[in-house]
Amino acid sequence: MKISVSWLKDFITIKPPLEGTAERLTLAGLEVKTVKPSQDHKDTVFEIEITSNRPDWLSHLGVAREIAAVENQGVKMPELDTADPRQAPAGWKIHLRELKACPYYSGVLIEGIEMNPTPDFMRERLEACGFRSINLIVDITNYVLIEMGQPLHAFDADLLKGKEIHIRFARPKESLLAIDGRALELDSRDIVIADHHSAVALAGVMGGKETEVGMRTRNIFLESALFDPRCVRQSSRRHALQSESSYRFERRVDPEGADKARQRALYLIRKYAKPRSVFSVIKAGDVPRTSGARLAVSAPEIRRVLGAEIKPHTVHSILTRLGLEPKALSAESWEIRVPSWRADLLDSVDLIEEIARIYGYDQIPEILPVRAPVPYEPNPILKTEDCLRTFLCGAGLFETITFSLIKNTGLNERDLKNTVRITNPMHQDLRWMRPTLLTSFLNVVKKNLDAGSRRIPIFETAQVYSASASDKAVQEHRVAGLALAGQFRRKSWMDEERNVTFFDLKGIVESLCDHLGVRDIQFRPSDHPMMECGSAMTLTAGERSLGVLGRISSETAALWDIDIPVFAAELSLVALAESVIPVRKYQPLPRFPATERDLAVVVPERIHAGEIRDEVMKLAGGLAKRVDVFDVFRGGRIPQGSKNIALRVLYQSMEKTLLSEDVQKLHAEIAEQVSRKFSATFQS
Amino acid sequence: MDSQLALLQDEVREAIARIAHAESLELFRVTYLGKKGKLTLQMQRLKDLAPEERRAFGADVNRLKNEVQQAFDAKTAEISRPNASRDSVDHTLPGLRPPVGRLHPITQTIREISAIFGRLGFESVTGPEIETEFHNFTALNIPPDHASRDDVDTFYTESGHLLRTQTSTVQVRVMKSRKPPLRVIAPGRVYRPDTVDASHSFMFHQIEGLMVDGETTFAELKGTLYLFLKEFFGPKTKVRFRPHFFPFTEPSVEVDISWGSRGWLEILGAGSVNPRVFDAAGYDSKRVQGFAFGLGVERIAMLRHGIDDIRHFYENDLRFLEQF
Structure with missing residues (x-):
């Protein structure tokens, strides 16, 4: 709100510099955003910002009162016309039954006014505060509004049909042509001021065009009333109509200001519009007694x-x-x-x-609290999440933060059925609370591909959401997602570049579990609506499902216009946290040397490397410390439908040094057995 | 000797003679002697040979390998002689960096802030993002007809919930589940249907802090926030406390810091917990006092890193992310 400094000086003394006053006000909670000269340079304007608990600051008198409190001085009150004329306006009557929506309504009939030009001081002050001068009467009502904070309204009394004023809820399909020229379709939630015939004002928001005070107006009915903040706010919102009046009523006006403001307006009207007669005030309802508590x-x-x-x-x-x-x-x-x-x-x-x-x-001291430590209740999910973030960064992935509200692109009917939906979205398409991070990753991949990036390793930790249609319950679940696209390694002067494969993703997931202390993980083939058939896997630790990983199907990627492979995983942070071993136990270091032996077997395609590795482990009876698959080869001399799998076995005993011939014998035996079991050909 | 091996022998002898610098030494090692080096790979040919050829071939490869290794060692010794020229390694060649990612600047900011408060005994806690009107408004002393409850200021779900508009919801949840004394901070996502522009987003991050104890004064709130701001923004940071209004704190304050030519900038909101909030949470407002504060993570990260547009945080352009 704009506050004129010359106007403030009607009520209090302001000593220069004005910036000092502005700063003292700001530090007392009434924020002065700017101090600037008015457009005509005759005045200075404070632009103030009020907090919602202090609507009393929405007037010059209110701001003056605050300055007086801060600077310890008195306030001179504006001049009022408190005379109460004897003559009642014949036939005029107020009908008020909606005491909740309008606790108090008062009006005064004023006849034979002279529509003189608005005095210069008034016009200049109004303009400094951002108001346009209209005519003397409208200007006076606006002047009192920003001087005292109470909205007033003047009707052209000759244009009102009949002499009875009704404060009532609008009738179905009732309409009102507002002063700003808009035709409002009212309904029974709108409180209106009506004459004998129809609504003439939307109460507390705006008057009607048909009864507007104009240059030819001679007789006016001046309204000063109290309207329910909620009622005014809802009408104002519903009709997208905000006015200086609704702004104040919404925030609550000083109930004792209604009479004072009318008296102030009467004072100004008598002085500048020289009315022939002013009748006694007619009123209905009561001013709520709020003061005195x-x-x-x-x-x-x-x-x-x-x-x-x-x-x-x-x-x-x-x-x-x-x-x-x-x-x-x-x-x-x-x-x-x-x-x-x-x-x-x-x-x-x-x-x-x-x-x-x-x-x-600033006079209150700064003291550091001294307290006994409060025992923490460790949050395992937060701990796991923190650990995971640090690890994935180290593994070369960039953390993203994407919106929890998403479009439905890429999600199937079943996913969508259990999705939490927003009733009032910002954008029609961003109305689903995401059930997965995968579609968000595709947005990021696409965006970065378009920006020319050729290596896109990303991850995010966030909530996913679901709803059950039946009992209206909603659930949130903390997950971690990873996605890899494009190059795994850039070309350097030493190494060649290489694109990511599924096994890069799998390797990161394996190392991650290792790092977190999640043991005995297993990957199993699975189906996933967004992933390529045959490349989707679930990850489990014991009986607990940890999540999924795989290659995004080309149909799904095509929805984002992505034509390179995207590998992604989504893991439950809750399940990961539950699977973490509490403490790592020390394993004694081996005291005896280890021996490596290689083993290559040709097996049918259907045999999985893991089966062979597990078999070797089993056959070695604890002497094989590690079994690593180091080569998988097809073609050449290998028959069609078979593959050559090479394993390196590390033999080591905790009790003694293994003799070369013992290892050789064991290794040969294992090779023999493996070969028999998997119809494999022993290679070397 | 096998003809392929003979060709390799010529090549490798010539290559080693040409080596003059340490980096070409390394390149040589990778090319010939490394795991996937040409000499190493020769051994793989073994399995394709007839068993009677294998022994001779194996011996040839080993002999050549030994010869090359000796020549390589000699060359290495020669090049790394103390009187070798300083320029024998091209120091401008880039190091071979392991690929390392980054934490999002929002996470980095949250971690840093949490660490400072952690040292003061504030424990990190979380709460749900989909909330009830009770936790988001009623319990925080926000009246039933308050404008912030309107659907232009709050997202509502079809299930009759809302997306929390502030992390203050966690205050209520923590007080409902724990007994005082409390010292917690709650970072997380919040949602408001604001039109997106350079400084607004419909989703952003806040950190809520809450301390509750027998007697916890406004002076202690000031002390705590001073310490935090000076630690986070630097010891010379100028701070000012400006009275403000929040329904859930009384007295309430907005804290500004002085930021060069931009003057005073609002950095966080805080206050002493309103006794009405204690009543709603089931604490005895006659026996406990507390303070709470809430800060916008994006705003702080933008100020600190000089980021001009909040939308960068959610676009996740890698060229942006790799800067932090």
Whole structure:
């Protein structure tokens, strides 16, 4: 909101420099964003930002009151016309039954006004505050609005049909042509001001065009009322219609300001529009009695909350300056009276905050809390996640952060059925809470391919979400995803480049499990709706399923217009954390030398390398410390439908040095048995 | 000698004679003697030979291998002589870097902040992102008709839940499940239907902090935040505490830091826990006091690293990610 400094000077004294006042206000919680000259350079304008608990700052009087409290001075009140004319307006009547939506409605009939030009000071101030001058009467209502914070409305009394004013909910299909020219379709949730015939204003939001005050207006009906904040806010939102009036009613106006603002407007109308007659005020409902509530606060309480020692006379002075009329209950405790414009003061802590902000937050000391350590309740998922992130970075993967809200691209009907859906998405297509990270990875791969990247190793840890249609329960599950595309290794002056393969992904997953302390993992072929048939696998540790990995199917990748292989895995962080061995136990280091022997076997394609390795392990009866597959070869002399698998076996005993001939004998026997079992041909 | 082997013998003798620098020495080693080197690979031919040829061939390969190894060792000794020229290794050749990834700058920022608070005894905790109105609003003393509950400010789900708009929800959850004293921080994703631009996103990260104990003062909140900001942004950081309003804290404060020509910048919101929040969480507000703070991770990371557009964080362009 824009505040005119010359206007503030009607109520208080402001000493230069203005920036000093602005800073003191900011440090008291009323933020002055900028201090700038007005457009005509005759005035200075404070651009202020208010917090939602202080709608009383939405006026010059409110800001003046705050400056007075901060700078310890008095406030001069604006001049009012409190005379109550005897003459009642014949036949005029207010019908108000909706006391919740409109607790109080008052109006005054004013006849025979002169539509004189708006006085210069008023026009200049309005313009400095960003208002356009319209005509004298409208300008006066706007002037009072930003001076006192109470919205007013003036109707052209001759254009109202009949003399009865109704405050009621709109009828079905009732419409209103608003002053801004928009035709509003009202419904029974909108509270309106109506004449005998139809709605003439959307209460607290905007008046109607048909009863608007114009240059030819001679008789007016001036409204000053209180409308329910919620009601005004909902009408304003529903009709996408925000006005200076709705802005204030939504945030709550000072209930005792309704009469004062009308009196202030009357003062200005009498002075500048020279009316022939002003009738007595007609009203309905009551001004809610909010003022007068009492709150108590004491020095020990202040000390306990703030941790600062504030002298009792300072407390007393601050409470006085804030208009809270403190009454000392003892040397160290006070009772205050809540003014009508301070509905935000509910508890004693609210008073303590008032005292602190006027005293100055910068005056409160900084103390480091000294406490006994609180025992941690270790969170295994967080620990695993942290460990996993560090490992994957070291393994060459970049961490991404992608949106949890996704499009449905790439997801099948079944996935979508159990997805958590947003009812009010920002973009129509981003309305699913993702059930998997895989589609997000494809976005990232595509984006980086388009940006010219040829090596895309990425990972992310995040929640995935699911809903059950039946009981409306939602679930969140922490997962870690990995994706590899393009090169595994760039070309260097030493090494050739190489593209990623499924086994790079599998290797990272294996090392990851090893690093985390997840033992006895197994990979099993599986089906996955987004993965290529035959390349999808599940990962388990014992009975526990840890996740899936594989190559994204070309049909799925094609949805992103990606034509290179993308390998991806998605692992449950919860299951990983549950599978982590608590402590690694020391294994004694071998004291005797190890011997390596190679073994190459030709086996039919259907035999898996793992089966041979396991068999070798079994046959060696604990003497084989490691069995590594180091070559898989097809073609050449190897018959069609077979493959050559080469293994390196490391023999070592914990009890003695193995003799060469013993190893040779054992190795030969193992080779023989393996060959028989898998109809393999022994090679070397 | 096998003709292929003979050709290799000529090649390798010539190659070793030409070696003048350490890097060509290494290249030679990789090309001929390495695991996939040409000489090593010769041995693999063994299995393709007739058994009677194998012995002779094997002996030839071994002899050649020994010869080359000796020549290589001699050359190595020659090149690494103390009086060898300093320039015998091209020091401008790039090192062979193992491929290493990076943590996202948001994660790095969260880790750093968590480490500082961890040292002060604040434990990291988490909470769900899909929440109830109770945890996100009601328990935090946000009135039923407050504008922030509108669907222009909060995402709602078809199941009748909402996406948390702030990590303050974790305050309530922790208090409901644990007894005081408490010192926790809760980093995580939050969601608000803001129009996306250079400084707004509909998803971003916050870190919530909460301390609850018998007597926990505003002065202690100030002390804690001062320590954090000076440690994170540097000891010369200028900090100011500006009164503000949050329904769940009283007194409330916004903390600004001075940032060069940009002046005072808001960096976090905080305050003493409003007794009404303790009441909602089932704590006795007469017996406990606390403070809470919340900071926007993106904002802090942007300031610190000089990132001009929040959207970079979620686009995950590797050219962006590899900078941190």
